[in-house]
Amino acid sequence: MHTRFTTFLTSIRSQRWAATALLVAATFFVSFAAQAKAPVDPKAAPNEFVQAVADNALQAVKQDEAVKRGDLNRINQLVDELILPYVNFEKTTRLAAGRYWRQASTAQQQALVDAFRGTLIRTYSGALANVDEVSRINMQPFRGDANADDVVVRSLVTRSNGPAVGVDYRLEKTPEGWKVYDINIENIWLIQNYRNQFAQQIQRDGFDGLIAALNQNNLK
Amino acid sequence: MNNKARPLTRRRIGLTLAAITVTLASGCASVQQTSPRDPWESYNRSMFAFNDAVDGALLKPIAYAYRDLTPQPMRSCVSNIFGNLEDVWSAFNSFLQARGHDFFNTLGRVLFNSTMGLGGCIDVASMNGAYKIKNDLGTTLGVWGLGTGPYVVLPFAGSSTLRDGTARLGGFAAGVSSLTPIFEIDNVPVRNSILGLYAVEAREGLLDADEIVNRTAIDRYSFIRDAYLQQRDALVNQRRADGGTLPDYSDDDLPDYSDDAATVAPAN
Numbered sequence: 001m002h003t004r005f006t007t008f009l010t011s012i013r014s015q016r017w018a019a020t021a022l023l024v025a026a027t028f029f030v031s032f033a034a035q036a037k038a039p040v041d042p043k044a045a046p047n048e049f050v051q052a053v054a055d056n057a058l059q060a061v062k063q064d065e066a067v068k069r070g071d072l073n074r075i076n077q078l079v080d081e082l083i084l085p086y087v088n089f090e091k092t093t094r095l096a097a098g099r100y101w102r103q104a105s106t107a108q109q110q111a112l113v114d115a116f117r118g119t120l121i122r123t124y125s126g127a128l129a130n131v132d133e134v135s136r137i138n139m140q141p142f143r144g145d146a147n148a149d150d151v152v153v154r155s156l157v158t159r160s161n162g163p164a165v166g167v168d169y170r171l172e173k174t175p176e177g178w179k180v181y182d183i184n185i186e187n188i189w190l191i192q193n194y195r196n197q198f199a200q201q202i203q204r205d206g207f208d209g210l211i212a213a214l215n216q217n218n219l220k
Numbered sequence: 221m222n223n224k225a226r227p228l229t230r231r232r233i234g235l236t237l238a239a240i241t242v243t244l245a246s247g248c249a250s251v252q253q254t255s256p257r258d259p260w261e262s263y264n265r266s267m268f269a270f271n272d273a274v275d276g277a278l279l280k281p282i283a284y285a286y287r288d289l290t291p292q293p294m295r296s297c298v299s300n301i302f303g304n305l306e307d308v309w310s311a312f313n314s315f316l317q318a319r320g321h322d323f324f325n326t327l328g329r330v331l332f333n334s335t336m337g338l339g340g341c342i343d344v345a346s347m348n349g350a351y352k353i354k355n356d357l358g359t360t361l362g363v364w365g366l367g368t369g370p371y372v373v374l375p376f377a378g379s380s381t382l383r384d385g386t387a388r389l390g391g392f393a394a395g396v397s398s399l400t401p402i403f404e405i406d407n408v409p410v411r412n413s414i415l416g417l418y419a420v421e422a423r424e425g426l427l428d429a430d431e432i433v434n435r436t437a438i439d440r441y442s443f444i445r446d447a448y449l450q451q452r453d454a455l456v457n458q459r460r461a462d463g464g465t466l467p468d469y470s471d472d473d474l475p476d477y478s479d480d481a482a483t484v485a486p487a488n
Binding site for chain 1: 254255292296299303343346351352425428432435436437438439442443445446447450451454455477
């Protein structure tokens with residue numbers, strides 16, 4: 001009788017303990033999830049690196065009140081903060097300019113990089129603009145040589161209100177770790193899509209004309 | 221009565237399109253060519269401007285109104301039902317391309333969505349990880365080895381190439397396309413309403429992409445042309461690169477940029 005009573009007491013106590021533990025764990029988990037921002041290691045495997053960067057951006061976009069109201073400038077700001085540090089946009093700009101790059105002066109090159117920056121931010125924002133509460137980034141299995149210096153990482157951004165969007169990243173290995181230099185949204189590579197536009201603008205109005213046109217776009 | 225009206229309407233549409241094409245083709249100024257794949261650029265730019273005008277005056281406002289007036293779940297439902305019809309056509313094309321895996325996957329999608337998804341209203345297949353595998357006759361011809369031919373902007377329909385445009389119009393005329401089941405409806409008002417809804421729904425789906433283009437393009441015409449060509453090429457290349465069973469994420473379709481700067485290794 002006595003032992004049974006003790007067992008009963010112990011079981012109550014252990015139940016209560018379990019409940020408390022669960023509550024603590026839940027609180028911890030929730031606060032952790034709300035904090036979100038996971039550390040990004042540019043020297044990790046390409047897939048993990050991209051996943052970390054993209055997840056941080058997705059979390060931030062999902063939680064931001066201004067974004068929920070449809071504030072595009074806020075998305076741009078988040079992209080600038082969370083994605084651009086991992087993007088080599090100098091290389092993006094250089095490759096988009098192609099053979100015209102060498103013909104420009106250093107000052108012109110720098111001006112072009114600065115002018116194109118806004119367009120790049122808006123493009124990366126575009127990949128994030130349609131996410132909703134249930135959106136997730138599913139990394140696709142990495143194919144290719146993980147030891148290569150130039151790799152492609154593929155992902156699918158799922159959402160509830162439409163088909164999944166394929167977003168791929170092209171990365172290069174630098175001494176500081178991986179850097180993204182090209183993005184592919186639904187089979188459209190960014191650099192590829194600007195080569196003709198750059199060439200066409202330069203042929204018509206010169207290198208400075210292109211810079212002016214890009215700056216004009218940034219004002220819109 | 222209804223059966224008579226059908227070919228007549230189609231012929232009338234055809235005549236109108238032909239008339240517009242001739243008018244535009246003769247009336248346009250010559251423009252400097254910006255892409256080797258776009259030899260008809262001056263005609264294309266005129267047609268692009270025409271489409272843009274029609275779009276801005278008619279389609280786009282209707283699409284926005286549709287978006288504002290209907291709840292999101294309803295739009296998803298409509299879009300999924302049309303998507304389900306397209307899947308049938310995609311499956312058929314996967315079959316033509318001898319891609320058994322894609323064929324059975326898409327067929328499975330159609331069966332699953334038509335039943336569990338309440339007639340295609342809910343895309344339950346995607347929710348369970350069976351994502352859409354887009355396919356069409358133009359891609360099939362590409363996989364069979366036919367090049368795209370020159371880029372061409374079609375009246376109303378927009379970006380296309382000689383290959384894809386011919387496949388689309390040919391399939392349409394021959395009565396084999398994703399819209400065939402709709403054309404089989406004998407009640408003309410019902411049929412036309414569904415076709416109208418199809419157009420509005422399709423345009424609504426493009427509103428966001430449109431917005432991005434407006435915010436990022438230097439020249440909208442070139443942007444849209446190059447995006448379209450890239451996308452079409454990717455569809456064909458992905459299907460050619462492997463003969464295997466996995467969904468295709470092969471690397472063969474990477475664009476090759478010759479990097480002129482000596483500071484870094486060439487990017488390929």
